[in-house]
Amino acid sequence: MKPLSPTELKRLHRTWRKKTDQRVAVILDGVQQPFNVGGILRSAAAYGVTDLWLVPPTAEPTHPKVQVTAKGCDRFLTIHRADGGRAAVESARAAGYRVIAIELVGTATPLFDLDCANGPVALVLGHEERGVHRDTLDLVDGVGFLPLVGNIGSLNVGHTATAALAEVRRQAWTTTAG
Numbered sequence: 001m002k003p004l005s006p007t008e009l010k011r012l013h014r015t016w017r018k019k020t021d022q023r024v025a026v027i028l029d030g031v032q033q034p035f036n037v038g039g040i041l042r043s044a045a046a047y048g049v050t051d052l053w054l055v056p057p058t059a060e061p062t063h064p065k066v067q068v069t070a071k072g073c074d075r076f077l078t079i080h081r082a083d084g085g086r087a088a089v090e091s092a093r094a095a096g097y098r099v100i101a102i103e104l105v106g107t108a109t110p111l112f113d114l115d116c117a118n119g120p121v122a123l124v125l126g127h128e129e130r131g132v133h134r135d136t137l138d139l140v141d142g143v144g145f146l147p148l149v150g151n152i153g154s155l156n157v158g159h160t161a162t163a164a165l166a167e168v169r170r171q172a173w174t175t176t177a178g
Helices: 008-019 034-046 064-070 085-095 156-175
Strands: 024-029 051-055 078-081 098-102 121-126 142-145
Touching: 008 024, 024 034, 024 085, 034 156, 051 085, 051 142, 085 098, 085 121, 098 156, 121 156
Parallel strands: 024 051, 024 121, 051 078, 098 121, 098 142
Antiparallel strands: none
16 A cells, blocks of 8 residues: 555545534643644644634743644634633633533543534643643533543643544534434
8 A cells, every 4th residue: 555645645635624614623721831732733723723722821832842843833723812711711602612621520521422513612721730720610611531541541731632633523524424
């Protein structure tokens, strides 16, 4: 089997892009490490995220270390800044998004059991060690987690973002597949 040519790769992704009309957003609630922010920006652009909110102390997209992993992908996102999680959630809701935090708390539901396919969805991801701010968690419409079965209890926030975005898209594609 030979790898796809650049033209074939564009055609492959174009097919999926045509099947994708759901708006998806991301709220970074204090993701501090620049390499994590850059990786999330890249995954967000790859999965067609429309809007991205930055809550301090989230690293700025212009930070050189963010750009190492983002590779300029921030240009494909509409970036908003919010003073705190409350402002970000309210802004996302005003833009029509249902807000789901990805966090390891006792009330969380496996992400694949949450309805992420019907209507615009904004995923909230939090600080590398402290997670989503507790005040932000009180405001969201749902809390999901990624079930893990190995010897590790949690993933890096950048990997979590990628897996969660893939699940949101999978649900929408499965729902619309007919």
